[in-house]
Amino acid sequence: MSAIPTLIGYALREAVRRKVFVVVVLLTILFLALYWLGATKAFEEARSFSGATDSGVDVETLTGATLFGLSMFATLFLGTVLGVFLTLGSVRGDAERGLLQPLVVRPVGRVAFLVARFLGAAAVSGLYAIAVFAGALAITVAAGPWRPDSVVAPALELAAGVGIVTAISLLGSVFLSATANGIAIFMVFGAGLVSGLLGQIGEALDSPTLVSVARATSWLLPFEALYQDGLHRITEDTRGFTEIALQLGPFGGAQAGGSSLLAWSLAYLALVLGIAALAFGRSDL
């Protein structure tokens, strides 16, 4: 296991050279600039909205929470892009290019190789998600009076969600070439997104079946459950008509994960990485 830091450094240097970080930084700057513009204008409009007091809805809370909830989705997406691009070709892709074989014939072991790839990618993409979350939070706080009810837990949940997608991408890389794996992972990510939308529709139509399907899918893909729990936490103390109004927006899909979500997420992560290690150990290169 002493080779793990060496392999982490190898993977990160490869990512830097492939200009992954440059692309991600540029996309992040673009996103935060647009978010700043949107947040500033939205709060300006909210302040001039005359019907707020009459309906009992706190328009600035509605605006701030909706904007920040959307920024959390963008953060999850950008973190996922980074995590997936750092891992999508880790095994089969690198083996096809002849990069992997000289490394794994060394006595470091395939498990150590996988652990290093995961730790490197999950640490970078998780920290990145926290940094983007903090940036969006700073912009939201600067643009208007609204403050999220909880900050630390949602940030960590987004980072954990990104880590889980990264692990799924690493598992996919054992079986699929880089391109096929990239497509597959973003389809899995899309399935999580669809389950969130289904839940939202189910809540609006009061359909127990849709809500149940959405809940089961979000637990099958716990990055979605973590995102929904994070979304729930930023407005967990909001009550009254504002809470009802929030349920009509992106917060319709926000669900509290409960105390078992963390344990399930850790178990899921261990399961995914365990299957990846087992499959990689048995695969012919």
Add this chain to the structure above:
Amino acid sequence: MPTGLGGAVHTLGRVAAAALAVRALEKRYGRIQALRGIDLEVGEGELVGLLGPNGAGKSTLVKIACGLIRPSGGSATILDRPAGSPAARAALGYLAELFRFPGWYSADEVLSLHQKLAGSSGGEGERAELLELVGLGDARARRVEAMSKGMQQRLGLAQALVGSPRLLLLDEPTSALDPVGRRIVRRLLEELRGRGIGVLLNSHLLSEVERVCDRVVIIQRGEVVAAGRPEELSRPRGVEIELAGGVRSFPDASREDAPALVARLVGEGERVYGVRALAATLEDVYLQAVEGDTS
């Protein structure tokens, strides 16, 4: 030169583990049987050439030996340790047929990375020596992406030698080399033999194999079809005698028959200008063994 057919190599009365011992090795890919019970051994300090047409199973054999592929049956051991185990991998160096190093690494950085992964404490001295050995002493700081294919192949050889392996598995190590590069590799292989390192050389370059290898193993469709020292594999192909009227061939004659043939011809009034005893080259032996299979 140590040779042996058993599980150990006998050298000067002591018994040493074979650098590589392969027994009844089989590999199936679905319905395709890539290896069908291969037996092969490489002693310490022995240079064994592995020949065969494309698809014969050579690369599969080498990959099983270094733990990249799992066998379907039989066994492969390196210094008595199961192939693929950490101890076996620590004892070998490997140059794949298709390999690549990150283009942004310098030659020195590639070796440094592999020193860390191999647990080698050789440091800068080992890196400088290895680069010198493969003729890349002046290219230490050069990035891989700025190297020719031949230079990359020599760097691959240097990488395989990191950590002083006891067995070297080389899969087509000279395929991209020019004549000068091939000579460097040939000299290197001879030096490795002197250091007691066993080498399994998988190559299509029959002349190279014939020049440097102590033994040759020819496989076809996953089976050993010929094996032995190059000179043992060579068979007499008759005698050619140059006469005033042209060259006369005696295909059934051996080298020992030549004086009597010359005496007979002179007795018949012929003028003899030259005599040549013919032997099959490794290429002849190979083509005969694989029966023209070029699949």
